[in-house]
Amino acid sequence: xxVVAIPALMRNLTDGEDSVTIPGATIREVIDNLETxxxxxxxxxxxxxxxxxxxxxxxxxxxxxxxxHARVDADxxxxxxxxxxxxxxxx
Amino acid sequence: MSEKKEYKVIGTRPIRHDGVDKVxxxxxxxxxxxxxxxxxxxxxxxxxxxxxxxxxDTSRAEAHPGVKxxxxxxxxxxxEDKIADLGEGAVSxxxxxxxxxxxxxxxxxxxxxxxxxxxxxxxxxxxxxxxDVEYEVLPxxxxxxxxxxxxxPIIHENIRTSSLGETGDKPSNVASHIQFKxxxxxxxxxxxxxxxxxxxxxxxxxxxxxxxxxxxxLYNPDGQLTVWCSTQGAFTVREQLAEILxxxxxxxxVVPLEIGGGFGGKINVYIKPVAALLAKKTGKPVKVxxxxxxxxxxxxxxxxxxxxxxxxxxxxxxxxxxxxxxxFEAGAYPGSxxxxxxxxxxxxxxxxxxxxxxxxxxxxxxxxxPYRAPGATNAAFGSETVIDELAxxxxxxxxxxxxxxxxxEGDHRADGPVFPRIGFIETxxxxxxxxxxxAPNGKKHHGRGVASGFWFNIGLESSVTINVNPDGxxxxxxxxxxIGGTRASIAMQAAEVLGIPAESVNPTVVDTNSIGYTAVTxxxxxxxxxxYAAYEAAQDVVRQMIERAAKLWDVDEANVQFTDGEFSSIxxxxxxxxxxxxxxxxxxxxxxxxxxxxxNPAGAGGAFATHVVDVAVDEETGKVEILRYTATQDAGKAxxxxxxxxxxxxxxVQGIGWALNEEYxxxxxxxxxxxxxxxxxxxxxxxLPMIDAVIVEVPNPGHPYGVRGVGEVPIVPPPAAIANxxxxxxxxxMTELPMSPDRLLKAMGKI
Amino acid sequence: MARKSHVQTTINGEAVEFLCEPRxxxxxxxxxxxxxxxxxxxxNNGNCGACSVILDGRLVNSxxxxxxxxxxxxxxxxxxxxxxxxxxxxxxAFLENAALQCGICTPGFIISAKALLDQNPNPTxxxxxxxxxxxxxxxxxxxxxxxxxxxxxxAT
Numbered sequence: 002x003x004v005v006a007i008p009a010l011m012r013n014l015t016d017g018e019d020s021v022t023i024p025g026a027t028i029r030e031v032i033d034n035l036e037t038x039x040x041x042x043x044x045x046x047x048x049x050x051x052x053x054x055x056x057x058x059x060x061x062x063x064x065x066x067x068x069x070h071a072r073v074d075a076d077x078x079x080x081x082x083x084x085x086x087x088x089x090x091x092x
Numbered sequence: 093m094s095e096k097k098e099y100k101v102i103g104t105r106p107i108r109h110d111g112v113d114k115v116x117x118x119x120x121x122x123x124x125x126x127x128x129x130x131x132x133x134x135x136x137x138x139x140x141x142x143x144x145x146x147x148x149d150t151s152r153a154e155a156h157p158g159v160k161x162x163x164x165x166x167x168x169x170x171x172e173d174k175i176a177d178l179g180e181g182a183v184s185x186x187x188x189x190x191x192x193x194x195x196x197x198x199x200x201x202x203x204x205x206x207x208x209x210x211x212x213x214x215x216x217x218x219x220x221x222x223x224d225v226e227y228e229v230l231p232x233x234x235x236x237x238x239x240x241x242x243x244x245p246i247i248h249e250n251i252r253t254s255s256l257g258e259t260g261d262k263p264s265n266v267a268s269h270i271q272f273k274x275x276x277x278x279x280x281x282x283x284x285x286x287x288x289x290x291x292x293x294x295x296x297x298x299x300x301x302x303x304x305x306x307x308x309x310l311y312n313p314d315g316q317l318t319v320w321c322s323t324q325g326a327f328t329v330r331e332q333l334a335e336i337l338x339x340x341x342x343x344x345x346v347v348p349l350e351i352g353g354g355f356g357g358k359i360n361v362y363i364k365p366v367a368a369l370l371a372k373k374t375g376k377p378v379k380v381x382x383x384x385x386x387x388x389x390x391x392x393x394x395x396x397x398x399x400x401x402x403x404x405x406x407x408x409x410x411x412x413x414x415x416x417x418x419x420f421e422a423g424a425y426p427g428s429x430x431x432x433x434x435x436x437x438x439x440x441x442x443x444x445x446x447x448x449x450x451x452x453x454x455x456x457x458x459x460x461x462p463y464r465a466p467g468a469t470n471a472a473f474g475s476e477t478v479i480d481e482l483a484x485x486x487x488x489x490x491x492x493x494x495x496x497x498x499x500x501e502g503d504h505r506a507d508g509p510v511f512p513r514i515g516f517i518e519t520x521x522x523x524x525x526x527x528x529x530x531a532p533n534g535k536k537h538h539g540r541g542v543a544s545g546f547w548f549n550i551g552l553e554s555s556v557t558i559n560v561n562p563d564g565x566x567x568x569x570x571x572x573x574x575i576g577g578t579r580a581s582i583a584m585q586a587a588e589v590l591g592i593p594a595e596s597v598n599p600t601v602v603d604t605n606s607i608g609y610t611a612v613t614x615x616x617x618x619x620x621x622x623x624y625a626a627y628e629a630a631q632d633v634v635r636q637m638i639e640r641a642a643k644l645w646d647v648d649e650a651n652v653q654f655t656d657g658e659f660s661s662i663x664x665x666x667x668x669x670x671x672x673x674x675x676x677x678x679x680x681x682x683x684x685x686x687x688x689x690x691x692n693p694a695g696a697g698g699a700f701a702t703h704v705v706d707v708a709v710d711e712e713t714g715k716v717e718i719l720r721y722t723a724t725q726d727a728g729k730a731x732x733x734x735x736x737x738x739x740x741x742x743x744x745v746q747g748i749g750w751a752l753n754e755e756y757x758x759x760x761x762x763x764x765x766x767x768x769x770x771x772x773x774x775x776x777x778x779x780l781p782m783i784d785a786v787i788v789e790v791p792n793p794g795h796p797y798g799v800r801g802v803g804e805v806p807i808v809p810p811p812a813a814i815a816n817x818x819x820x821x822x823x824x825x826m827t828e829l830p831m832s833p834d835r836l837l838k839a840m841g842k843i
Numbered sequence: 844m845a846r847k848s849h850v851q852t853t854i855n856g857e858a859v860e861f862l863c864e865p866r867x868x869x870x871x872x873x874x875x876x877x878x879x880x881x882x883x884x885x886x887n888n889g890n891c892g893a894c895s896v897i898l899d900g901r902l903v904n905s906x907x908x909x910x911x912x913x914x915x916x917x918x919x920x921x922x923x924x925x926x927x928x929x930x931x932x933x934x935x936a937f938l939e940n941a942a943l944q945c946g947i948c949t950p951g952f953i954i955s956a957k958a959l960l961d962q963n964p965n966p967t968x969x970x971x972x973x974x975x976x977x978x979x980x981x982x983x984x985x986x987x988x989x990x991x992x993x994x995x996x997x998a999t
Contacts, residue, residue: 006508009273010256019273045257062510063794066551066692080508083270083431085548085615107938114946115934117881117921121947124880214866300981302885302893303947352883352947353981384886576944576982734941734987741984742944769890769979777985778976785986 003031003077014041028058029069031079046081057084100656101587102797105734106594108580114350121350122306122322123381130308131160131209133370133380134216135363136223137390138198138205141232141456141762142247145196145205145225152222153208158215161373162223163366164206165195169338176335187425189336191459192365198227199247199424200458201763202389204362209370209378232456232762236398236421239265239455247454251426265454267426270434272448272507280413280445284404287413288481292474294811294829295755296396296421299463300746300774303352304387309367310377317344317368322351324358324573325612326604332361337368347603348573355746356462357392359612388767392461393756395420395428401437401474409488411479411497412445414438414506418471419451423459428452432548433467436808437475438506439546440516440700441497446506456762462614464743465547465804469750469811473829476543476812481825490542490816491524494702515726515790515800516700520544522724522788523702529722537709538719539821542702545808549696549801550615551794554622555608556629558586558687562679564672565596566633571610572622574601576742576803577735581619582626584731585797589630591657591671608690616801619731620792621693627796628689637674640681644669695794699805701725703744707817711840714833716752716818722784723809728792728800740785740806747810749775755830852913854879855923863910869903870894872910873920881921881950885979892978895951895958896920902958904977921950924957933957933995942991944982952978956992965996 002022007015015021016039023038025031036043045053052058052068059080065071073079113119150162174185189195194203206223210216233239233247246263253260255269281287307321317339323329326346334341351358363380370378382390397420404413416437420428434450483493498520499505501513523529523542533540559567568586572578583597590597610622634654641659642649645667653662659674661667669677678685706720723740730736753773757766766772791798815826824839837843847862854877863872870887873879873896885891887906894905897919924931933956936942943949952975959966959974966974971992972985980988 008256009271010258010269012273059509062505062512063694064551066694078510082435082507082509085432085435085550105941108941110946111938111943112930112934114943114949115930115937115953116925117879117950119946120880121883123884124874126878214864301945301947302891302979302981303883303945304885350947351945352885353945355981381884384888384890577941732941735944738941738944738983738987741986742982743984745984746981768888769886770888774979774981775985776976776979777972777989780972780985782989783984783986 002075003073003079005031005035006080008081011042011045015039025073027069027073028065028071031073055084057082099588101584101594102729102731103733105732106580108577109583109599110574110579119350121303121352122320125308125320125349127308127310127377129376131211131374131376131378132213132216133207133209133367133378134213134220135204135366135380135386136206136220137386138194138201138203140198140227140229141201142230143198143227144230145194145198146228147226148206149224150206152224153219156215156219156222158211159208159219160211160376161209161370162206163369163373165193167369167373168193168336183427185335191425192336192362200456202386202458203424204366204390207366207370209374233265234456234758234762236396236419236453236455239453240419240451247456251454266451267422267454268452270431270450272434272446274506274508275445277413277415277445277447281404283406283412285407286482286485287402287404288478288485289400289402290478290827292399292401292827294397294470294473296393296457297750297754298388298393298772299355299357301353301355301357304382304384305358305362305391306381307364307367308377308379309371311371315343318347319364319368320347320349321364322349322358324351324354324575324614326571327609328359328612329361329364330604333365333368336365345603345605348601351573351575354575355464356466356614359614360392360461362391384769385767388772389764390458392459394463394466395422395460395470397421397470399470399474401478403478403482405482405486407486409486409493409496411441411443414441414443415447416474417449419453420467420470421455421457421460422452423457424454425459426452426454428460429462429466433471435507436468436546437471440499440544442499442503443497443506448506464746464807468545468547468808469747472543472545472808473811473815476809477815477825480541480816491520494520494544512695512697513790513793514698514700515788516544518788518790519700519702519724519726522786523704523722526704526722526724526786528704528720528784533706537711537821538706539817539819540704540706541813541816541820542704543809543812543816544700544702545805547616547699547805547808549620549699550617551621551693551696552611552615552617553690553692554610554625555690556622556625557607558629558633560633560675560678560685562676564592564675565598566590568597568599568626569602569607570599570622570626571602571607572618573613575613576739577732578613578618578622581731581735582623585623586626586630589627590633616699616803617696620696620795620799620801621691623731623799624693624795625689625691628691629687632689633685633687636685636687637671640678641669641674643681644677693794695792697728697792697794697800699726699800699802701805701809703809703813705813705817707814707821709818709821709836714836714842716814716831716836718748718780720781722786723806724786724788725802725806726788726790726800727802728795729789729798730787731797731799733787736787736802737785739802741783743804743806744783744810745775745780747807748814751811751814751829751831753830753832848911850911850914852915853917855920865909865911867910868906869896869908869910869913870905873905879920879922883947883950885947892955893948893951895954895978897954897958902955921954924953932998933992936991936995936998940987940991940994942983942987948978948980952980952988956995960996960999964999968993
């Protein structure tokens with residue numbers, strides 16, 4: 002199952018866990034399943050039904066460009082970090 | 093991707109396509125643009141760093157002969173509580189608009205208040221002095237630590253500290269707090285035999301491009317707005333104009349003219365919306381130019397910062413824990429690059445236990461803008477100085493400690509993600525084996541220092557079309573502003589695919605009506621991502637040309653191959669035709685061939701650099717002279733090595749300026765006292781030796797030729813490398829930038 | 844607005860007449876009145892050299908010279924350097940050495956280099972650096988510019 006690294010400032014919602022395994026074949030499924038297990042997490046990562054524009058989703062170390070639609074391998078490692086734009090970081 | 097492939101075009105050094113225009117003075121930059129009936133605009137700026145605007149009376153200016161129109165924030169659409177989506181993140185529309193023309197408060201000296209259009213630039217300037225503005229002056233907040241004090245004057249009443257969605261309960265100048273945590277920081281320090289903790293301060297510095305901002309705007313009676321300007325990204329200008337003016341994107345055309353440097357500072361718009369407002373008000377084309385003081389006082393510098401770094405290591409040099417707290421000045425509105433700095437600071441080192449806190453803090457200075465690897469230089473000044481001290485205390489060679497701890501493919505970055513194939517170790521090895529590192533350097537007050545640096549690089553959107561000409565040349569159309577030779581580096585990638593010389597590709601950068609969306613020239617992305625799009629568009633041309641050859645020979649497409657610029661028939665007929673000859677036969681085989689590609693590639697790969705510098709410190713004056721400089725950098729694959737070297741050399745020299753001289757000097761009222769090129773002292777060629785740029789090539793798996801962006805990371809190591817060299821020379825650890833003569837004399841106890 | 848003056852001068856070998864206000868700098872006249880936009884405004888106070896021209900054989904910042912001062916004098920600008928079918932050796936050297944990135948400072952550097960080589964055809968690296976210290980470049984770190992000028996000196 003994909004491993005989700007929990008952002009430091011979100012670990013209050015995951016009983017202090019810094020990394021959890023969550024089922025899902027797409028980012029959308031993983032986030033929905035994360036929300037089911039740890040309510041409140043989706044609101045931190047998403048703006049409505051898309052990834053919050055200030056967040057970059059890393060799948061196995063590579064930033065995805067298709068957000069919620071990105072496919073996730075069974076052993077993928079996911080990180081949610083500040084998005085880096087054209088030399089800009091949005092806050 | 094094939095390693096060790098022989099290339100015909102890539103890796104060569106052709107004359108750049110726009111070169112003749114640029115050495116003959118014919119290239120048209122933003123300020124050079126002329127159009128019939130042109131009016132000239134001028135912006136009135138706040139003389140106060142923090143003031144409430146009580147009233148603005150423009151009547152005397154409007155009555156001045158030659159004045160055709162005056163605008164203030166009243167002419168901007170209502171922005172309260174709206175969110176602007178600029179594609180790269182949501183920002184408050186009010187902040188965006190208020191930075192164009194202040195509505196209620198002036199938040200820094202130089203903040204735009206009003207603007208005039210007149211028949212002549214001198215008349216516009218005179219008229220600005222006739223605008224009567226009544227201010228209620230407020231105490232300014234000028235430094236990040238002061239701004240974080242609980243009793244600091246509040247700049248924005250509505251800002252509450254945000255931490256990943258949680259917001260504080262009272263107004264604060266701290267707009268946001270971010271945190272990265274890995275492993276167990278306490279355990280890491282417990283395991284260390286030595287722990288070093290230092291604090292660092294860096295000054296406000298400017299990108300320092302030689303060309304001031306400029307814009308010419310025209311509204312046609314049908315509502316079409318055209319803006320001619322120099323910018324790092326015509327499409328981001330279009331997006332910002334659409335949001336700020338609340339105007340449909342379909343009615344805005346942005347024409348990018350040649351640009352005289354940007355370094356991140358020509359992404360945000362300043363006078364472009366002002367030119368548009370003046371054009372609308374007057375019904376005439378209006379050109380607005382900044383002067384140099386406007387550029388310093390009214391456009392994004394890069395943040396001053398206060399950074400603490402604590403690192404622990406075992407006796408044998410293994411780094412066991414790394415902790416930092418980084419507070420960055422955002423300027424007047426939130427949005428410093430503290431996030432990027434926080435993600436870069438420990439990235440070169442594979443460290444199990446990490447704790448990183450970052451704070452984005454508003455102060456009464458211009459809203460900061462990106463500057464070449466934004467945030468990473470501030471960060472590396474701290475971490476790379478502390479690592480040098482660890483190495484010294486442990487009696488380990490400073491490059492050796494980097495090799496021992498350096499990140500490799502498969503290691504996890506301090507902020508989490510796993511590294512793909514990267515070339516950090518290779519840059520350290522290249523520095524170590526360079527003759528510079530072992531050259532004698534024993535003179536009194538001479539010293540040698542090293543430092544490394546990391547920058548992410550980015551991908552983002554690029555579009556390219558390629559039109560085949562009947563003589564076997566192609567016209568390549570792209571949307572990436574060419575700031576440093578990217579027409580050449582993009583064209584060369586298409587030429588390599590098509591098997592034609594670089595000179596047979598004619599690249600043109602076009603306006604927003606003429607090419608698909610293309611993100612800014614920034615993030616070291618252009619040769620990588622637009623080059624990738626050129627590669628794919630050229631592949632599209634090849635596919636179509638194979639169809640044409642098949643038609644010509646009446647064979648199946650599967651039986652046509654393309655190698656080394658020749659199409660040939662396999663499995664049967666013996667046919668062969670060159671790219672050039674087939675180009676002449678497109679009419680008879682189905683008409684023109686246009687290749688196209690759009691890209692949003694994810695695998696930009698990371699960029700690493702390791703620098704070695706020798707300095708001489710003058711004990712009498714405190715002046716630091718750069719005696720020798722060697723910069724090694726992983727470029728993945730250098731498409732045009734001369735321009736890769738140029739990026740490295742230019743970045744190094746900006747870093748030298750940041751290290752030794754450059755800073756905004758403020759008085760207590762918050763006025764910048766050195767807003768000229770005389771007093772804001774950028775390096776001249778007399779201050780420098782040749783810069784030895786050593787290109788290391790560890791191919792990036794995320795690009796067909798292995799390209800990594802090269803533009804940004806070279807600015808990251810210099811301040812730390814020079815601080816370490818100064819220590820080697822005189823035994824003093826400098827922890828404040830710039831390390832100017834006065835600071836050095838003070839540190840040496842001479843004054 | 845002050846009454847305009849009538850100025851007769853020579854620019855790149857051609858007789859030129861223009862009208863200008865007394866307050867207009869030579870840089871403004873070149874760019875706005877004569878549409879010779881090769882000289883650039885980087886600072887408008889003599890610190891960056893992007894507006895360099897040669898006035899009666901002497902290198903000047905055209906932002907610090909008034910248009911009216913050029914009456915009866917001779918001005919050389921970047922536009923006059925190349926022959927119709929051949930670049931000046933300094934221009935060739937800049938291209939071959941990749942001595943430009945954004946190019947905004949390039950006309951000023953080439954004019955400054957020409958003024959140097961006119962009076963010192965074989966400068967040392969230090970002499971080149973000393974002479975060009977009045978021209979700012981923010982892109983290149985100067986390395987390739989200095990090499991280009993040394994190459995141009997060797998080629999002529």
